[in-house]
Amino acid sequence: MYNSVLLLLVSVSLFPKIASSEEVLRQVLAVTRHGSRLPLRKDGQDLSESTPGMLTALGQLQLYEVGQYLYSQYNSSGLFTPFDRSKVLLQSSSYERTITSANSLALGLFNEEARDPNSESQLPVIPANIPVYTFDLVNDVLIRAYDKCPTYEKRLNDLYTSSEWTAIENDNTELLVALSRIPDFKSFTDDRGFVPLSELWNVFDLVNVAETECGTTGEPSAACKSLTTSSSANVNELLTASEWQTVQELAHKAEMMKYGFKVADRFIGANLLAEIADRMQKDDYTFSLFSAHYPTLLGIMAALGDDFFDDEVIPSYGAALVFEVTQDTTTGIRYFKLTYVADELPDNTAGKSMKIPFDNICTDAASGSSCPVSDLVNFLGGWNVTRWCTECENDSANVCMGIKLEAQDGSGDGDSVNDNGNDDGNLPPVLTFIIGLAVGAAAVLVAVVCTNLAKARRTRREQQQQQQNGDAMGKTHDTTDLGMIAEDNDNIESNNNNESNNGTAAANVISVPNEEKEPSPLAVAAQRPID
DSSP states (O other), rough: OSSSOOEEEEEEEEGGGGTTTTTEEEEEEEEEEEOSSOOOOOOOOOBBSSSSSOOOOHHHHHHHHHHHHHHHHHHHTTTSOOGGGGGGEEEESSHHHHHHHHHHHHHHHHHHHHHTTOOOOOOOOOOOOOEEEEEEEGGSSSSSSGSSSSHHHHHHHHHSSSSHHHHHHTHHOOOOOHHHSSSGGGOOOOOOSSOOOHHHHHHHHHHHHHHHHHHHSSSSSSHHTTBBBBTTSSSGGGHHHHHHHHHHHHHHOOOOOHHHHHHTTTTTHHHHHHHHHHHHHOOOOOOEEEEEHHHHHHHHHHHSSSOSSOOOOOOOOOOEEEEEEEEEEETOOOEEEEEOOOSOOOOOOOOSSEEEOOTTTOOTGGGGGOEEEEHHHHTTTTTOHHHHHHTTTTTHHHHHHHHHHHHHHHSSSSSOBOTTTTTTTOOOOOHHHHHHHHHHHHHHHHHHHHHHHHHHHHHHHHHHHHHHHHHHHHHHHTOOOHHHHHHHHHHHHHHHHHHHHHHHHHHHHOOOTTTTOOHHHHHHHSSSOOO
């Protein structure tokens, strides 16, 4: 159940009218979880990752099959024929496992004719030929908002100390202690002497990857062979079948509590859901992909206002949320509905799909009937990234810094932020202050140097003048008029005063006295007003 590839489908359509000529498919949007990967170490407190978790060959195949499924569902509609690359947008979080997953899905979704329409490729294998765009990790507030929201992190910490959470730990202390005694799990143990529920995901993931990669028939994969333990045994041999079953149940329950509606609210998935709702109303793309992670999928479901599954199940490798957009050509209205598709459904539901009603979004959602896209837009209530930045107290993402600066300057409402996260391209005040401080310091340094040079030259001239006067007095002391000597001394003093004044003026304009030359670059910079 936990290792099989599942698809989670959200369809925007009016299925009762799907056979009608008045219903036209406009676009498809998919949010997928990456495929199988190597083990991933995750911090339970801030959700940061410390291992790369590279996608495996099996993971590539899983997403390729997701692409094939989408092709089988939508190719006959003519949505991708003729193929228009400008109408396809693939976006991914900035991780190898999601980027490669996006490429694998594209290979399954678009045939060779679509990827090389003019048969110009000189490669032995035709690649996807569709670019995958990524977000900087610190700026990814759409796909990975869950590890960039301090408010959500505080909620997680509150959850970890809640009575419900601690009760689960107390009820399973024996197992959690036993896990801490296994050498390969010791690093997950806390000072209480057992693996806390907040770190149990790391145990689950390590064994789950081994179960996924080593459970296939035939020659073990390279990924499987790399998963040996300290005792050279396979990781999936560390637990008994009963222990593994309990670990799965606890890990799935814990993750659903962490990313469910009560804790996650709109902090994780609402940004992406709002982006999807916005695209639903336009025809910019016929296909959009967000190659993501399972918290992204759970966050979207939480943002829809409810925990949709009574049975706690983490979306497995290759899980997907697919939004199918159709439009009634007579009324112009667009519709949506949600369908969950998997090999095994929650609550042992028969079949491979189940409809999920949107009772809290539109009144006509009973039994999975259609709901206008406008109702989803109204449900989101104008949610945008500006609101997320404020409620999450994020001040590190560029978009949030830009919004904060605009609010401080009173120059906007935070919606016009450029790609660098600055408002209208102006430098942030802190950076402007630092630059001004540096320029000012340079100007002072030049002024001090010039002043010292002027003083040194004045002193040398005084000494030379005094020596000349002394020589003259020594030669003519018997015939020189004392009045003339006094007059000469007065002239020398006057000249010295003039030179002193010139030196002071020189310091003010930052130029060397009595020399005609171009001012230094630092001098020019010191006089230039700071933008």
